[in-house]
Amino acid sequence: MNRDILHPITEEQVRQYEEDGAICIRGQFDAEWCAHMLEVSVDNMQNRAGRQREVDNPDDPGYFYVSSFMSRDNKEFEDYILNSPAAEIAARLMRQDEVRFFYDQLFIKEPGTLAPTQWHNDIPFWPVDGNHIGSVWMALTPVTTETSGLVYVKGSHKWNKLFKAITPDEDPAFMDDTLERCPDFHKEFDNPEYEFLSWDMGPGDVIVHHPLAVHGTGKNASNTQRRVALSCRFYGGDTVWHSERVTGFKVPGAEESGVTSGVMPTDDTVFPVCWKAA
Numbered sequence: 001m002n003r004d005i006l007h008p009i010t011e012e013q014v015r016q017y018e019e020d021g022a023i024c025i026r027g028q029f030d031a032e033w034c035a036h037m038l039e040v041s042v043d044n045m046q047n048r049a050g051r052q053r054e055v056d057n058p059d060d061p062g063y064f065y066v067s068s069f070m071s072r073d074n075k076e077f078e079d080y081i082l083n084s085p086a087a088e089i090a091a092r093l094m095r096q097d098e099v100r101f102f103y104d105q106l107f108i109k110e111p112g113t114l115a116p117t118q119w120h121n122d123i124p125f126w127p128v129d130g131n132h133i134g135s136v137w138m139a140l141t142p143v144t145t146e147t148s149g150l151v152y153v154k155g156s157h158k159w160n161k162l163f164k165a166i167t168p169d170e171d172p173a174f175m176d177d178t179l180e181r182c183p184d185f186h187k188e189f190d191n192p193e194y195e196f197l198s199w200d201m202g203p204g205d206v207i208v209h210h211p212l213a214v215h216g217t218g219k220n221a222s223n224t225q226r227r228v229a230l231s232c233r234f235y236g237g238d239t240v241w242h243s244e245r246v247t248g249f250k251v252p253g254a255e256e257s258g259v260t261s262g263v264m265p266t267d268d269t270v271f272p273v274c275w276k277a278a
């Protein structure tokens with residue numbers, strides 16, 4: 001399984017990330033990574049390991065599985081965040097010489113799952129602020145917009161706007177009532193005011209997005225294709241802790257490690273350095 005990126009990240013890709021807020025990067029993970037992480041991800045779902053958020057909708061014939069912090073209890077996920085090219089890809093796109101690990105998350109939509117992923121941006125979910133928090137969303141199965149591929153509003157990270165955080169199970173602990181709900185951009189696809197970005201992806205292709213980039217998905221319309229995505233967040237640069245944010249999001253061990261509002265968390269156990277320039 002490759003540790004280093006297989007192709008250099010180009011200046012053009014960095015500029016595209018900066019301009020659009022999201023970019024698809026292909027061909028950086030070898031086939032072994034893709035097969036291995038698919039296997040451990042499906043296994044995680046089947047064993048309900050990690051910290052899940054169940055979406056209990058009896059009218060949905062499918063199943064939307066979300067788990068977080070898998071790498072805390074599972075060496076395979078830990079190995080991915082510490083030893084795969086994911087962290088370097090995020091670092092290079094954010095022009096950082098070092099990135100730390102924030103958290104990992106699994107998003108699986110079984111065939112026929114009706115649940116969308118509500119339009120949102122990520123910062124309102126998290127007790128952190130900053131531009132240099134890159135999410136690396138890796139497809140582990142084929143993904144198209146029909147099978148719930150992510151769609152982004154191009155350039156929305158520059159709106160400098162926070163939308164109300166809505167979890168798949170609509171947990172009120174995350175909802176800051178001073179923030180407005182993100183519009184349903186599926187209704188705006190024909191609106192010339194917006195440009196949308198989406199990609200057909202194969203296993204190992206990743207999307208990297210800025211923490212303010214607005215994104216969402218529809219249902220998984222396939223009756224046969226499961227959609228498996230592993231999303232890992234890495235940070236550096238201007239990232240700081242933000243204890244005052246209204247959110248139910250808790251990083252295990254963060255408070256004990258002495259996080260302070262306005263300061264970057266640097267505890268090497270809770271937020272390990274995953275990649276450093278040579």
Ligand SMILES: O=C(O)CCC(=O)C(=O)O
Pocket residue numbers: 107117122135137215217229231
């Ligand atoms: O895969 C999904 O449905 C949601 C992913 C997402 O919102 C993220 O990784 O930030």
